[in-house]
Amino acid sequence: MLLNISELQNPPILSDMFYLTILQYYFQFRFQATFSNRKDLEEWQERQIERMLRKIQTNSPYYKEQLQKHSNWRQIPTIQKKQWMQEFDRINTLNIQKQAALKVALQAETSRNFSSKLGKNTVGLSSGTSGNRGLFVVTPKERAQWVAYVLHKILSPLQWQKRKIAFFLRSNSNLYNSMQSLLFRFRFFDLKKRFEENLLQLNEYQPDILVAPASVLRHIAKEQQAQTINIHPEKILSVAEILEQEDADFIQSVFQQIIHQAYQCTEGFLAVTCEYGILHFNEDIIKIERQYIDDEKKRYHPIITDFNRIGQPIIRYLLNDIVIDKIEPCQCGSIFQAIDHIEGRSDDVFYFKNKEGKIVTIYPDFIRRAVILPDTSMEEYVVEQLSLQQIHVFIHTSHFLQDQQTLFSSLLQLFEEYGIADIKLSFFNQMPVLKDEKLRRVKRSFEIYTKK
Ligand SMILES: [Zn+2]
Known part of the structure; x- marks a missing residue:
């Protein structure tokens, strides 16, 4: 079944009850306790967790x-x-x-009929990689809460007026659709449709707020630069994928504004950028603990506890993303922890054998820097590790031979620093074809078993 556009243009009116719940949460978020220091915040978080645990303990056999x-x-x-x-x-x-x-969620995805509901609850699958997809269940109340929180964070009070929002997503669910019935015009763009078609409609729609995965924003920015489209969003938000600095710079240069970023996954809405474009954890809805993975205690996997998820509790959930905190406070004055950057998933750490036969790890960030720092005319890249000795480098460039040589030397130098030899590097003058996965610029595509 094809997506029925008219249905989206004339969204079904949601019940007054649901609408009121959103408003109620919106004002609750907007006016809830403000925190002048970390100690107050942490005490408040403690009470939120206790309250959540009281709510779940009778009905969750596991947590009971x-x-x-x-x-x-x-x-x-x-x-x-x-x-x-x-x-x-x-x-x-x-x-x-x-x-x-699972049955309901899969059915909804293949039929493109997005009423993926089980009773009153919304079910969906996260767009995970390597078949490792998460199944989520959200109650109507949590759905309203999510909408309210996005509004609270994304829109400043002045923008609490009718705005046209364009939302590009790989797969829709009721969770996202619900935004269309608020004070906005909301339009969902299905990424499974032909991109040219989406572009045309986007141009016609002229969104005030543009929300899309980083790779799609990049694509849109390229078309804007080529004058295929001419849109003037006042706010741009990157979701779902990690926004690499060079992509952010490019999109920013085309649209002449900060590119906002939401750090969001099935397990929660973790962080969002402030007016300075710095990501801060949403510490008013989530508790963050840290599992450090390096001796300097710099890189860590976040452990998250969500105060509001009651239907499917998120308690001390260990993510495999690698995060580095900002040490200095942010200019915006928020006491919520600022993030320096998200390095990628631990799935994407590269593994090699050094000359002594020992396993050596190289974090995605180092690979990334070895590729982007040298002076090349490359526009895009993907570096993929296929085995302990084999790496594929995909680049999009008009000077392939020259850039290939430059990157070859740069990567070789990095490997030498780690005492790694005999790596087979293959270069391709094209980008890999993405089937139905997120863009990862540095990725490992083989399994490795190491002691933690
Ligand atoms: Zn800030």
């Missing part, structure tokens, strides 16, 4: 058991996606079976 074993929530073991999915039935408080939810 955990809370009987541990007197303090900090002692509950961290959980990762794999176990979280395995324990789906016992974790959720709604008595929903994984098989039933």
